[in-house]
Amino acid sequence: MTRLILVSIFVIILSCKEKQKVSTIQHSKATVVTHTNTSQDRYQKYTTVFKNNPDFIATSFDFPVGKPNAKGYYNAQKFKENNHLGDDWNGVGGGNTDMGDPIYTIANGYVSFAKDIQGGWGKVIRVIHKFKGKYYESVYAHCNSIFVKEGDLIKKGIQIGTIGNANGIYKAHLHLEIRDSIFMDIGGGYAIETGGYLDPTDFIKKN
Template structure:
């Protein structure tokens, strides 16, 4: 009898958790649909801010006097690290520019190894992309702003002295991911920033 009750409890737990999983998936799906609808409405109201093309976030034009110190996938890196050619902290406080027209969905200091982070949603060729800029010294825009390609959005920082100054840039084709860790063997949702900018 005791064994039978254990089996019943296990089965009830299994079906209950399965139902919860389906409910959570449905909620997540609705949340994504709502976000897509929100961005569709925003860019419909502001078609002039749909991305036409992309540029590098530093050294106008085309990353002049900067170099990509740690490329996408190097040591499982999920972005590019842009450094001034002077090395060290020579680029501390230098300008960061939006890589394309878009909508600022996040701009805050989240501390830790990330520091000040800016996240911008770009509508481009009927798809959505996100650019993420990390370790910023300052942020000159706020969530809810629209930006154009080349607009000043912040300055290069060092995450309160954790690193030598540089800009960590990520480009994602999944705009619903969390902040992440900056490094992973799994690159699903992440694009090679330099390759994407050069091709678009």
């Protein structure tokens, strides 16, 4: 009986130590993530990613719909129009006729974000591109579906999602942004100050 009690106490102590160990590991991981989530650390991360995967460095850019030249679509709200920070691509049929149409990545790159953030953005995909020694980011918003996940390395022209309406807030269209400042927050889509944002159509045509 005494031996059984001692064994039980030993098992309980061992169990408590194991729980404490697991808790410490989880806390350590969280600390590491917070520590490495600086712009400098993320920049180094992308440098390493593209150094190890040179086939995914961008060499040219295409349009994200009607590939490669946006056939069947029009730019319904251009960059800077109404302080717009991107381009709004709509199907020529108008309304929701382009709902569910394919969205293609504009260049080789690394998926840094792919989530439904709700509100006026809906489902969003963000892709980092290394091009001619510089980093750029493309942002695809209001998606109906997302076919990629964070961490994916992708080639130009592959389908990464479908056109949506931000969960019913708008008529279906794709909001596309191109940024040369890759660590900005998602933002509001509209602003008088355009620092960090590029004219998507102009950039794609030139590259």
